[in-house]
Amino acid sequence: MKPDDYIRGERRGREAHDLELGSMGDPLLADAIDGYDAVPGAPGEHADALERLAEGIARSASGGRAAARSRASRLRERRIRGWSVASAAVLLAAVAGGGVWMVRNGVRTDDSHTLADRPAGGAYRSEVVEILPPVTVIPDEENVPETAPSPMPAQTRMQSELPVVAEAMAEMMADEAPARDTTQTEVFRRHVAGRNRVRGTVTGAVTVSFEVGADGRPRDVRIVESPTPELGDFVRSLLDEGPDWPAEPPRKLITINL
């Protein structure tokens, strides 16, 4: 069965099962199926979009990058220009009025790491962009764990709201989890910050997955995505030298903005 048949609603029979089975090892396919399910669109809407995309990609690849720029790119550029003019006007008005004020947009100066815009001038701040919640399952009254009681409330559905703010995440976890996990999150963030100060000025987002052993130590560390090999190696060292992790879930996936 072709995925487009599945996406269009042919969900029965062995072929549909085989596609679903295949998606269990294919996160791209799985997420795509979820997406088409969640946003069915008007008749032909997605097919038309895919056609436009194919043409745009072909144009862009053949060198017509200017023509193939996305609508969002153009909107973003107009937005930036518009804000630049507006910002200049606001500043002028403020100076003329004899007052200057700073707009703080989620930036904190203490060591707790928020998702702030990267400071200008080469300074950087390490941030944990997202941490997978320890347990994310749909409430299932039959999902009674057979293991010893976990420190985490395993029956609670924990959905992450995006964009994930590290502190909001910690608060959410604190509401539903023992302080131990919140503390661990904070400890790791501080560890990253401390190492980052002496690391350098290369920035980027590194996604890493790892298992947690019975001793709480990360193992089988895999760099899923990294702008440079050096940043990936740096994240490996962060994990090697960093704090212990809770045992559940046994495999974690995190993205670290450096």
Add this chain to the structure above:
Amino acid sequence: MLTGDPIFDTETQTRPDDDRLLAEFIETGDAALLGELYTRHMPLVYGLCLKYLGRAADAEDATMELFEELVDKVARQRIRNFRTWLWSVARNHCLQRLRREKRRVRVDFDDRFMESAPLVHLLSEGGDEAALAALEKCVEKLPERQREAVEMFFMERRSYADIADATLGEVKRVKSYIQNGKRNLRLCMERRGVRL
């Protein structure tokens, strides 16, 4: 685009010629090669963007933006599995876009990415006798609905919709039972000393 295209061959997630195209692009810098490679997976990337961004227009823009960024990203990173890498890049792109727009979208961070392929293989294809014996015991210990869903899916090879029809439930609930059932099976197998 979607019909008759072998990119959706789920038995071979990253096709051998994906690697060939990627290697040729890296060597020659010919963007047409990258375009061909991306176009193969683009419908799935678009679907992923639909999932995270929730709107078709945004998904279309994000899919195009991703391609425009791909040239630099491919040059800077060592890619072992293109499709898995593309999934990670696309997902991060969407999450960062949501962050820039300060949109709060609820996303379930399930452990699908960490699917236990050995467990799935054992359930669907069989395997080592000792492991199968342990698996059988563990399946028996599952809560009724999870056991029912796991058996119907893996042993009887029914689709989610077929199972939902047979059990008078919803597809979403069936997926949940199977997901939780697999998780519990994995824990049970580990306690029995079978490492998957």
